Amino acid sequence: MNDHNTPLASRIEETQEMLERFLNDCSDASMYHFRIGEQLSGMFVFFSGLTHEDRMDELRQEMAGWRFHPDNTTFQQQFQYKITGLCSEEISTLEEIIDHITTGSVILLVDGIDRGYAFSLAEWRKRAIEDPAAESVIRGPREGFTESMIDNRAMLRRRLRSQKLKMKGIEVGRITQSHITIAYIEGLAAPELVREVEDRIAMIDIDGVLESGTIEEYIEDQPYSPFPQLLSTERPDAAAAGLLEGRVVILTDNTPMALIAPVSLFSLLQSPEDYYERFLIATAIRWLRYSFFFIALLVPSGYVALLTYHHEMIPSALLLSIAKSREAIPFPALMEAFMMETMFEALREAGVRLPKQVGAAVSIVGALVIGQAATSAGLVSSPMVMVVAITGIASFLLPHYSVGISIRLLRFPMMFLAGIFGLLGLLMGIIGITIHLCSLRSFGLPYLSPMAPMMVGEWTDVIMRPPAWLPRKRPRLTNSGGGLRNKSGMHVSKLHRKQE
Amino acid sequence: MLNGKISSVQLAVIMFQFVLSSTVLLMPSITTRLSEKDMWLTPLLGMGLGFLVVWLAYKLFKLSPEGSIVRLMESLFGTFLGKIVSILFILFQFHIVAISTRDYAEFIESNFFLETPIVVIIGTMLILCGWAVRRGFEVIARTGQIFVPIITLFTVLILILLIPELNPLHLLPFMERGAGPLLQGSLVVDGWFSQLLLAVYIFPLVRDQDNIRKWGFWCVIGITFVMLASNLAVFMLVGESAGYYTYPVLMAARYIAYAEFFEHLEAIVMMVWVLGEYIKISVYYYVITRGISDTFRLKKPEVIVMPVGLLLLFVCFWVGPDFQTVSSFIANTGTSYILIGFVLFPLLLCILAVIRGWFKGLGTSTK
Structure with missing residues (x-):
């Protein structure tokens, strides 16, 4: 950022004056004068809160005890001899000082020397390593990245x-x-x-x-x-x-x-825990996730389309019970679905942003709005409440929040399409989304790979969670190495039997 | 739009659905009218022409300079006349795709959306196809790889669910009226197979061109198999009355009822039809756009996607005043019309190019 180069002055007062001009109104910048030995005076420059001040103090005490002897070298030369090896870098311009102290280093300036010495004593308060809040697992490591x-x-x-x-x-x-x-x-x-x-x-x-x-x-x-x-x-x-x-x-x-x-879309539908759980169970969970991906996207719009245009496709017994519950509802299905889905999104958003103490209130009110009270008030039908609840659960099932939220967003245009064109509109929406997904790339990797373009060799990681001992090629589009990810294609128990 | 490469398998998958999209619904009825009890054999006879067309398309592609059939026409007839021939061929394609789009819209309208204006049904589909075309054939091919397995799966599912209702005795006696009606029926099937020729416009995009013929032939076999299955199922279900329905498979789907819950599978038929037609119209749309931009050497083919779509929308209404006219055209003169355009004309081109090749060969050898 700092393009100019202002050389440091040899006299410490001059440098301090320049620094003060540079750092005016930076109340967290500290300059700390002290004596080095008996002959030299020095100054530490740092931002408080970014540095380990105890260690800086130790350094100061050590330097205060240094003794310089009058001989044919100057005190400054003797000091330079001693400081070499203690500091991490020698610097010579004002801008470098700023660069260093913003990252938490401490700069030592000494009277009579037109250079500064940087000590990396960066240390600040930070959050401890904790369980990742947004991506918790039942089995698997408990630590998450931090801000550091x-x-x-x-x-x-x-x-x-x-x-x-x-x-x-x-x-x-x-x-x-x-x-x-x-x-x-x-x-x-x-x-x-x-x-x-x-x-x-x-x-x-x-x-x-x-x-x-x-x-x-x-x-x-x-x-x-x-x-x-x-x-x-x-x-x-x-x-x-x-x-x-x-x-x-x-x-x-x-x-x-x-x-x-x-x-790719498929890697976004995988959770790290898939690989820690038993593979049969993880495979079943993967399929559960795939189906709920579609449920989250299609159930409200499908419900709207069927109720608005295609009554004949609902089995008669079911149609009767739906019709009975919708008897008193004053809104068309599209309106009802739109209202309820919007309400659900509002509640979800409120639940995320609110402080924890108010959270309970939101969930009570939410249960009333999307639930029994809304039904008995005659504003929404109970099948609609089911639809909204299923969709909500389905979108929370997706392991990555970012995918869930994009599906939830696409639900709304889909509902409108279904309300206008029925099943045809739904199909148009699906075709549109597929065209979009097919033209999408992530750093050159087609978004729907390995399904489109089809790479049968990589399907094992999509249609199931392959057991760890199954021979697996490294993904073709991302790597340059090729080869297998594991050595033998055999389960250890079989190898063991072979050796016997 | 022109640069995305595809593989020969992707091309085969797309062309498979390209031919089948309208076939499964329409063909059983038309072939029954012409070949009666032997209608199930017609795809097997039609398959021969399928192989011929794949071979012809590949041959034309190999003969064409820069792999573009438009350049071949220009070199055979001269630049100006060649461009006119190319435009005529494109207009012919316009006509065929407009008929198929109209067909699609009429099906949706008459069975599901009785009161929706037909222009809306055609328009929404063309918007989607235009979007896909703008994204390039690579994207069309990928959507094909997503949709074709779904379509095929559901077609097969419907056919399997029909099995308890089938009566094989409908098929007997075999060859009751000799080979004449059978050949007539297979000519209609040829009309569908002949459209495979359009692949000649797409061959330049294929990455592994050595495999084109292999996968092309597999594609023909796959098409024949599905045609055979749907023809057999429909005929064994209702016998000769299949000829009286416009969409026998839709009717067949209405037959399916399991456990008083699993019934009314028309939605599935509609899905199969819409997804299939999306592929068919997109391929035609792409080929037309590519043909025009090749003929006039456009640097940015994207700009003509919208005008082509608008024109297509109008042509859909120009092809006939009502659906009766269009469907009688499909069942009668349509067959010879499409065969002339997609088989005779390219065959002529091919023969001309080969003969010219000989003369050129003679010319160079005497030098």
Whole structure:
């Protein structure tokens, strides 16, 4: 950010004056004078709250005890001799000082020396590593990413203990200068992919990046799509799994949300826990998820279409009971569905934003609005309440919030199409969404792969959760290495029997 | 729009549905009228022409300079005359796709949406197809890979659910009136198979061109199989009265009732029909757009997608004043019309190109 280079003055008062001009109104900037030995005076420059002040104090005490002897070298030279090895970097301009102290370093300035010495004593209050709130699992690691980039990188490195895990750093944001880390596994991630991600991030020119959402919006392929084209996760194990599949993980400083690219729709419907649970159960859960994906999208609109245009397709007994419950309802089905779905969305949003103490009130009121009271008031029919409830549950079943919310958004145009054209409108909506999904790409990976374009070899991870011992090729479109992900295609018990 | 590459399998999947989309619903009735009890054999005879057309399309593609059939016409007839021939061929395609679109809309209107204006039904479909065409054939091929398994699955499901109602004795006696009616019926089937020729416009987009013929032939076999299955099912269900229904498969779906709950499967038939027609119209739409942009060497083919769609919308109404006219055209003169356009004309092109090739070969050898 700082293009000019203002050299430091040799006299400490002059430097201090320059710094004060630079840092005017920065009340959190501290300058701290002290003596080095008996002959020299020094000054620490730092932002309070960003540095480990106890260690800075130790440093000061140590330097206060230094003794300089009058001989043929100056005190300054003797000091420089001693300080080498203690400080992390020597700097010579005012701008460098600013760069260092904003990241938490402490700068030592000494009278009579026109350079500064940086000590990396960065240390600030941060949240402890906790259970990821938005993506909890029953079986699996309990730690989630935090706001600290250093901790997040460490969590990845701890899982992938190999020098092949590369982490490139970029700074984004004119003012925030946020640290972005691009992590990938050399030999698994395609080099073109890594370069593409890097290029796209490097092109971002913006004042500030506060959350990875900004990065996501800048680098995704199709900005107008309702579907997420990068996966955001706060689980280090999910990020590590992505890396092992040859994907790229983008960590952003000051947010626990990491981005994984590229993704396909099917990988967005998978949860990391699938791979920790028994494979038969995980496969069943996957299918449950797929079917509820469609239920979330189609049930309200299908209900509207059938009730408005195609009574004959509802079995007569069911039709009778629906008709009975709708007898007193003053609204057409579309209106009823639209009202109830909007109400549900409002309640959901209120529940997310409200402080916890008020949350209980919302759920009580919600149960009244979408529930028995609404039915007995004669405003909505009870089948409609069922439909809204099923849709709501279905959209919460999707493991990634971003997919659930895009499905919930698409539900509304689908309802209108169904209200206007019946089943034909529904089909038109489905065709439209499919065309859109088919033209979508995430960093070159077709969004619906491996279904369209069809890659039968990769279907195992879509139609089931393959058991870990099943021979699995590495995903073709994301990697450059090829080859199998596991060694033998046999279960250990069979191998064991063979050896006997 | 022109650059997305596809694989030969994707092409085969698309062309499979491209031919089948209207067939499953319409063919059993028309072939019954012509071939009566032997109607189930007609797809097997029609298959021969299917193979011929795939071979012809591939041959034309190989003969064409830059793989474009428009360039072949220009080199055979001269640039100006060639462009006129190309435009005439495109107008012919316009006519065929307009008939099929009209057919689709009439089906939806007469069976499901009696009061909706037909222009709305055609318009919404054309908007979707136009959108897909703008995205390129790659996207059409991918939507095909999503939809074709669904369509095929549900078609097969309906046929399987019909099994308890079927009576194989309807098929006897075999060849009661000799081979004449059978051949007549198979000519209609040929009309559907001949449309495979349109693939010649799409071959340049195929990545693995060596496999085109192999998958093309598999595509023909697949089409024949589904045609055979639907013809057999319909005829064994209702016998010769199949000829009196316009959409026997829809009627057949109404037969299905299990456990007093699983009934009224018309919705499935509608879904199969709409998804299938989407593929058919998109392919035609794409081919027409590509043909025009090739003929006039347009740099940005996207700009003509909308005008072509509008024109298509109007042609759908110009093809006939009412559905009776259109359907009698399909059942009678339509067959010879489509065969002339999609078999005789390309065959002529091919022969001309081969003969010219010989002369050129002679010319170079005497030098």
